[in-house]
Ligand SMILES: *[C@@H]1O[C@H](CO)[C@@H](O)[C@H](O)[C@H]1NC(C)=O
Ligand SMILES: *[C@@H]1O[C@H](CO)[C@@H](O)[C@H](O)[C@H]1NC(C)=O
Ligand SMILES: *[C@@H]1O[C@H](CO)[C@@H](O)[C@H](O)[C@H]1NC(C)=O
């Protein structure tokens with residue numbers, strides 16, 4: 690009986706911890722937010738290696754003269770900064786909370802930086818990665834329940 694209660698409490702704690710856990714990602718990692726040396730591949734690769742979850746934060750961190758503007762996909766593709774979504778950010782660091790399920794598009798509006806590859810797409814994890822997340826959560830809860838069963 691006591692072990693069942695312990696198991697249940699463990700389950701609830703695991704679920705609660707997973708629910709509130711939000712990660713922080715620095716855009717580009719060590720590269721920071723700058724004109725990348727080899728075009729947009731650097732930020733494409735960086736974003737592809739990450740699995741963002743709903744509620745995570747992306748930090749744009751830079752020195753020198755850069756900005757962060759959120760734009761539509763069309764404007765992102767064309768590096769058009771005349772119709773930003775919200776304010777163009779000029780102060781580093783700038784934090785973005787990933788609180789929508791759709792992809793979001795960010796560019797630097799200085800000179801030709803965007804054309805040189807200073808642009809990044811932030812999309813939260815695909816349905817399959819969410820499913821894997823849920824599965825691993827269920828398995829760890831199950832393991833916890835077994836450990837506390839005897
Ligand atoms: C933010 O950028 C500054 C200037 O490039 C750098 O010194 C600092 O280490 C960066 N912070 C992180 C956490 O990457
Ligand atoms: C694409 O960008 C060029 C300048 O870089 C601009 O003249 C043109 O109007 C833009 N096209 C669209 C559809 O925004
Ligand atoms: C942005 O996030 C970083 C890392 O969590 C934090 O150090 C910084 O204070 C945040 N900046 C703002 C303006 O919230």
Ligand SMILES: *[C@@H]1O[C@H](CO)[C@@H](O)[C@H](O)[C@H]1NC(C)=O
Pocket residue numbers: 743788789790
């Ligand atoms: C995002 O997607 C999740 C899972 O499909 C859903 O539970 C949540 O309500 C969605 N949030 C928003 C703001 O659309």
Ligand SMILES: [Cu+2]
Pocket residue numbers: 723724754755756797798799802803807
């Ligand atoms: Cu720039």
